[in-house]
Amino acid sequence: MVNDLGRKLAKLAFEERGADMLLVMREEHGNVVPAMVPKGEDLGDVRLDIPYQLITILENIYPWVSKGRIAIITRRCDEKALAELVKRKYVDDKRIVRIGLACSEDQIRRCRCEDPVPSKVDLGEPHAAAKGDELISRLEKMSQQERLEFWAGQFKKCNKCFGCTLNCPVCFCDDDCVLEDRTFVAEPSVPPGLSFHMIRSYHMIDKCIECGECERSCPAEIPLLTMRKLLAKDMKELFKFRPGDEKTVSPLNTTLEGEQLEDGCDEC
């Protein structure tokens, strides 16, 4: 049986915006379950209070779903994740229908989110941004040595589940993940050591849209979102760049494509 939210969503996605299917969450088996519902099918008991990372789910199935327009619930961070995907042509923008969800106050507080309102609010009430991250304030008062010890202590809990990469909407190297490369991360190592986390940190620095899914997925509850926020701050200060905008290009991207090579250089 479809609930009120489901009716509203069906109207928005299928009637008004012409989607062929909708990626949403609903109640089943006493749990909240992600579901891809084709147009015309009952949406069921829709639930939007559990923060599934739908963009990651979309990415997993996208290569196999060759036809049709897919509607998807998009929070502000999801919009930004989509921008990063569209920019890299992982997803065809024309096939995506965005249904903007304004996050609840509680969710904003949990994410210490500074940018919680999507560009178009279709569902939920817009709420104010959170006022900073309490852990950042604590870390900023520490000496460099203390901060290092804090993070080393956190990373010692890592059990190498790869949840932070698997659930991340903007981590898309698939089978060539450098974290699985023995050169960088030695095999007999649980916890995997600092290099594992440092490599991941810098790999994501021009893509991370601070959705917090890495932190939520972490069985060791390492405050990964706080680390992301600290890195994002550096990125903003050093390069005046924030990921999540389709029109901007990462300052870390250098490419020789289309550029005139200097005369006499034929070694490469």
Added chain:
Amino acid sequence: MSVEHVLTTCPYCGTGCNFFLQVVDGRLTSVVPCKTDEISLGRLCIKGYNAHAFVQHPDRLKNPMVREKGQLVKASWDQALDRIVKALKEIRDKHGPDSIVLLASAKCTNEENYVFQKLARAVLGTNNVDHCARLCHASTVTGLLYSFGSGAMTNTIPEFDGADCILVTGSNTLEAHPIIGSRMLRAKEKGAKIIVVDPRDTPLSRISHIHLSQRSGTDVAWINGMLKVIIDEGLADEEFVKARTTAFEDLKKVVESYTPEKVESITGIPKEKLVEAARLYARSKKAMIAYAMGITQHSNGTDLVKSIANLAMATGHIGKESTGVNPLRGQCNVQGACDSGGLPNLYPGYQRVDDEAVRAKFEKAWGVRLSPTPGLTLTRAMNDAMAGKVKAMVVFGENVMVSDPDLNHVEEALKKLEFLAVTDIFLTETAKMADVVLPAACYAEKDGTFTNTDRALRMLRKAVEPPGEARADWIIACDLGRRLGSKGFEFSSPADIMAEMATVTPIFAGITHERVDGKVLRWPVPDKDHSGTRILHVQKFTRGQGQFAPIEHTPPAEVVSEEYPFILTTGRNLFQYHTGTMTRRSPKLEREAPEPYVEIRGEDAKKLGIADGDRVSVSSRRGSITLKARVTDKIIEGTIFIPFHYAEAAANRLTNAALDPASDIPEFKVCAARIERA
């Protein structure tokens, strides 16, 4: 085009995490964690995230096979099943029903295990039904039945969050039960103190507050030592002991001589640390004990489990929220395979086969006469096969040719059988020796329930079709039952089987698939309105009064000698699982831990001229294997460790099949070994 997210249960350890199998047009694309699952909280370990990887692997068995002129050749289901039926009938008629052994499976569902044991008991006429619980927690079942009257986790996984102190022994929790380990980390963040007693340095011990490294095989000594400190310092819960238990005076007498000095000399644990740990555990308001194979897999495993129970009862840390004795079960459904009667002395629900009233109940329900004699355990069955007394084995989803101790002996025993039938998802080392091989559906291809380690019923929901002609084990077993002439196998679905099981199994009486589908229920569930039991032994113990057991330290069955100067201990690593049938076909898991190795301490390695990465040969009185040395400071001097996942250098070629007399569990954790450069 169809996209589905099928909520189901992880096929690896006993934590019972639920997750979604993502299916696009019949193709498994990934695993998505379930955020509302009360057990996993939307987190998984690396094995869980890769649980889809082996399902559609090209090596999956797709057709039945029968042995013709020494070779396994493709056959029809009718040919294969007829062959099994003919062989079993002939052997039963010639040598009697007890010459046949059926192995149930901790990888199969409750419903399937119920059908397996019914097949053995009601159709073949023997109680010779057992499974790999014999190799992991058989001593928990015997030990805790003695002490408390119920052989399962007394408390639940979510309760670890709320403990003030967690004593973990013989469990490498973060590697073997990662999501339970993460609960322990959570508790620690909230201020709980973690005590780890383990001869190895494990990911958990490295972040524990107190780590005691005992010599393998000396556990009774440190537990008695802690009990002495607790009693001498007045830290025992006198009120609880008086009201709820018996035989405390006997225990007092025995532990009296276990002074910290004596314990140090036996175990190598510094006396100050022992005292500190004893005080911490006893003084904490809510203290939980978690243990696993490091306690159970000893030739005095049952005594060790009883000792753990002594510790909890003496301090009153049982029968309350965030306390108790918590054996962490290793397989997805090893708890359930025991619950469902896959044991030679117990019907479903731990009802004894030698209890006349119980037997009469099952005879009435099944409409047949049943054998009053407890059957052979898995480990005894191998000995009897060797001796020519067991003639046939029917194996469902067990790979005894890697998992059992002293494999050379197992191999010889299996070769002596007149008939061996194996049902599995891959052509395992055991299946390769069979006369008939049947292809089974795996966890992702069928419905049913598992019981996880904290007694919760977890649903399996079919996500994809089995490959080729493979069938679910319950369908195969029911077919065999019918072909052997029985009328009791007309089940239409796993839910139908559960309905019958509930009528004869008091702890499952209130369980139906419909109820379990939407709600976490933990047994005992005595009726349809009961919402399950989170904490056992709250008002009284299942057996009435808690029973203390006075136990003396005894040395392990095999001690070091000049020829075999090292203690060899075995276990799991994070990335592989058991005999590797599934994980070694999962590329990301295999990449993380691709080859067998032996851990040896730096000082020991230096003396023997062994460097990290060297090929070494490890030998025991039973065999020898060659593998890579991993020189580490994570293990104590004089002890070496080999993970048991790798068939190419199977640790169980070396292990000792010395059995605990009460439970028949083998001593996997201690044998004497020699290591040298290969």
